[in-house]
Amino acid sequence: MKYQYLTIFCMLALLSSCTISSKKVTDTKEYNVYLETTNATVKEQVLEDLTFWQEKFTQTPNQFPYLSKIASAYSQLFSTTGEIEYLKKAQDVYQNLNKKTNYSNSSYLRGLAANYISQHKFKEALMLLEKAEEIGDKLEGTQKMLFDVHLELGNYKQAKSYLDKFSNDADFDYLIRVAKWSDHRGDLNAAIKYLEQAKVKAEQSNIASSKQWIYTNLADFYGHSGNIQASYNHFLKALELSPDDAYAKRGIAWIVYSHEKNPDEALRILNTVSQTYHAPDYYLLKAEIAKFKGDLDLYQKELESYKLAVNNPLYGDMYNTYNVMVYTETFEKLNEALVLAETEVNNRPTPQSYGLLAWTYFKQGFKRKALKIMREHVANQTYEPQTLLHLAEVYKANNKLKEAKILKKDLLESIFELGPLTEKDVRNI
DSSP states (O other): HHHHHHHHHHHHHTSOOOSSSSSOOOHHHHHHHTTOSHHHHHHHHHHHHHHHHHHHHHOOOTTTTHHHHHHHHHHHHHHHOOOOOHHHHHHHHHHHHHHHTTTTTTHHHHHHHHHHHHHHHHHHHHHHHHHHHOOOHHHHHHHHHHHHHHHTTHHHHHHHHHHHTTTTTHHHHHHHHHHHHHTTTOHHHHHHHHHHHHHHHHHHHHEEEEEHHHHHHHHHHHHHHHHHHHHHHHHHHHHOTTTTTTHHHHHHHHHHHHIIIOHHHHHHHHHHHHTTTOOOOHHHHHHHHHHHHOOOOHHHHHHHHHHHHHHHGGGGGHHHHHHHIIIIIIIHHHHHHHHHHHHHHHHHOHHHHHHHHHHHHHHHTHHHHHHHHHHHHHTOOOOOOHHHHHHHHHHHHHHOOOHHHHHHHHHTTTTHHHOHHHHHHHTTT
């Protein structure tokens, strides 16, 4: 618990509350109506669809498209509930479907690849997409996913080559990917510009899924840029479309916590979400907020809930990054953290993964080894605030104060994204 920071904050707040910022952008009346909804209706509808397609397939087991419908229903159930069992059931169906068609249908290959991407099995997804590329059917759709996977794997030259293959400023899918590319290169303004163009396309087409995607992603990017009001407004727009959108509610909770410094209200929002949406990282977020407000009992309770949730072997490597951070910062399980960090580098050799590896070595006391990894694989190769914060800490520990101070300026602009618990760490660089 960072008591010194909280004391200073309360002193600066003067006449306002110790926990509530004067820079309020949210309105409880606007989002409360969405907190009262549950995903029960959507879940029931998807379960009905699932039963329908399962019965159809049982009656005509040679109709493979029915399997695709079943897998899609399981995927939607995962998106709606966050329950990993549904994602794994979708995987099983897609694998069965591809076996039955001898891995010769590019649509089914892309379906399984998308499932693997959700599980952070990027190398496995890449193999499937390369097979789909060889088949050549609906090639542009495959190329778009190949861009996504190469970007996730840190294969940036290959990612850019695929982006150039389907360049089209009138295409929604291209615009959102060139926005991703711009963000990777550290050009946040360009990323927002492309997402705003994609928003126009989505609203013109009036496709609900496209609008939902663009509203939540624009909300994130507006938050990164410091436009908190626009971020909040777009999370609301997402909820207007889909009142059950857990991610949009989480986004509003983050604004309430990180920007408005109102931890009790942020926890209230998250507690309503976690009644029907189950993902381990929500426990970590609630633990962070509990720590900020000084409720150490709740902090420990949420951490234990996280540990219990991620012990489910079905998650595989999905929570490696979170676990490395928890093990290095909370449980001091540094050997376990190192194993997971090395696994992440092997699975996904990005600057962020190498940053985790360097940070783990740093926490073990190997500051020079951490510096070497940071210089070779992280410095000037990523703009991710958490990774840059670790880089700055490693610089500082190795007496590279000039380099650390340069990073500090950018990090001070990322306080909203990093969260209030991190602000003191940034200011002490």
